Each structure stands twice: as C-alpha cells, then as structure tokens.
Amino acid sequence: MTAEPGLRARKKAATRLALGHAAWSLMLERGLDAVTPESVAEAAGVSSRTFRNYFGSREEAIVDEWSRRHASLADAVRARPADEPVWDSLLAVLPRALTDIVGERADFAVLLRVISESPAMLAQNLLALDRTGQLLAEVIAERTGADADRDLAPRLLAGSVLAAVSTAATFWVTGGARTDLPDLLRECLDHLRAGLPTADLAPTA
CATH class of the missing domain: 1.10.357.10 (Tetracycline Repressor, domain 2)
Structure with a gap:
C-alpha cells in the first residue's frame, strides 16, 4: 500500500520531466513557434490533455x-x-x-x-x-x-x-x-x- 503513492509520484515526475525535455528540444531544433501542446505531447508520447495537466503554457x-x-x-x-x-x-x-x-x-x-x-x-x-x-x-x-x-x-x-x-x-x-x-x-x-x-x-x- 505504501509503495503505490511513491510509484505514482515517480511516474508523474517522469512525465513532467519528459514533457519539459521535449519542449526544450523542440525549441532548440525548430524554434519557439514549433512548440505547441500537441507537438510536445507527441514527442513525449502522451496526449495533449496530459500536457495541459502539467503545464499552463x-x-x-x-x-x-x-x-x-x-x-x-x-x-x-x-x-x-x-x-x-x-x-x-x-x-x-x-x-x-x-x-x-x-x-x-x-x-x-x-x-x-x-x-x-x-x-x-x-x-x-x-x-x-x-x-x-x-x-x-x-x-x-x-x-x-x-x-x-x-x-x-x-x-x-x-x-x-x-x-x-x-x-x-x-x-x-x-x-x-x-x-x-x-x-x-x-x-x-x-x-x-x-x-x-x-x-x-x-x-x-
């Protein structure tokens, strides 16, 4: 029971890290205009809704x-x-x-x-x-x-x-x-x- 919240927190941290890294990489490779919730989510392998759960912009x-x-x-x-x-x-x-x-x-x-x-x-x-x-x-x-x-x-x-x-x-x-x-x-x-x-x-x- 005690291990589940820790695992959930680690998964959330990993998702946020992946999204942030994807956004950073897209900006460097294609410029700011190429960075959208959809492009970042696709690069990180998650949905655009997931992106919006973690970041406001x-x-x-x-x-x-x-x-x-x-x-x-x-x-x-x-x-x-x-x-x-x-x-x-x-x-x-x-x-x-x-x-x-x-x-x-x-x-x-x-x-x-x-x-x-x-x-x-x-x-x-x-x-x-x-x-x-x-x-x-x-x-x-x-x-x-x-x-x-x-x-x-x-x-x-x-x-x-x-x-x-x-x-x-x-x-x-x-x-x-x-x-x-x-x-x-x-x-x-x-x-x-x-x-x-x-x-x-x-x-x-």
Whole structure:
C-alpha cells in the first residue's frame, strides 16, 4: 500500500520531466513557434490533455528544463562540508556546475535569443531565477546561521551570485569571450567576494 503513492509520484515526475525535455528540444531544433501542446505531447508520447495537466503554457514547459538545472545549484552547495566558509562553497560548486546548466554554447544562444524576443519566455525565465534565488538563499542562511525569512544578507548574496551566473554565461555567449565559462564565473565571484565579505552575513538582532 505504501509503495503505490511513491510509484505514482515517480511516474508523474517522469512525465513532467519528459514533457519539459521535449519542449526544450523542440525549441532548440525548430524554434519557439514549433512548440505547441500537441507537438510536445507527441514527442513525449502522451496526449495533449496530459500536457495541459502539467503545464499552463509552452513557455512554462520549455523553462522547466532550464529551471531544473538551476535548482541543482542549491543542492550542490548544501552538499559541501558544513564547516566550509560559504564563499569557499560557492566557488567550489558554481563554476563547475554552470557548464552543466548552460550546456552547449549554441543552445544557450538560442535560449537567450528566444527570451529577448518573447515576453512570455522572459517572464517564465524570471520566475525560474526567482525560485532558484529562494532556494540558494535558504542554503546560504543555513550555512551562516542566518534566517532566510528575516535577514537580508542571504537573499542579497543569493541574488548577487545569480547575477554573476547570468552575467558570465551571457558574456560567454554574446561577448566573444575566449575565456572558459567556469573561469569567467570565478572572476565574477571574486569581484563579488571582495565587496560582500562573509562577516556581513551575520543574523540581524
């Protein structure tokens, strides 16, 4: 009896993952206009009704793949040694993780172009980044003894780190950077670290 709900949940998660991956792949291969509930459902091997049970729009489905990659950042930071300074954890995790998040340069260039041309895609991307920022702020708060709900510093650091991630990835694609993506992010994080020392992450009274 107890195994059935777990199996149902895994099946639902697998279906959502397949739909999101199909939507992402269709966008990369054929462009945003080719992404419809029907085309995504067909690629994932389900009905268009099933698509609508999981996603309210094609944009939400496309960004779901991107959002999943971003959400892994918080888990990776949480997995670092508990006594490791938070900046050391961020520098150890983020440059390596960003390569997996961004993927191929050409694919990320497509995503940036679609976001710039589609307000709906831009909105979904901002929502995904906001969710990632919340997760990262929670991890930073855990590691610094702060409160993510009451203290400003974890949210500020999380937002700044995500800005560095976005800046490095965008510059890597559009700025003609010859530097490797992880090195670009390390440079961004080093600049931030100089202006956001961990001493400022103490909880407020």
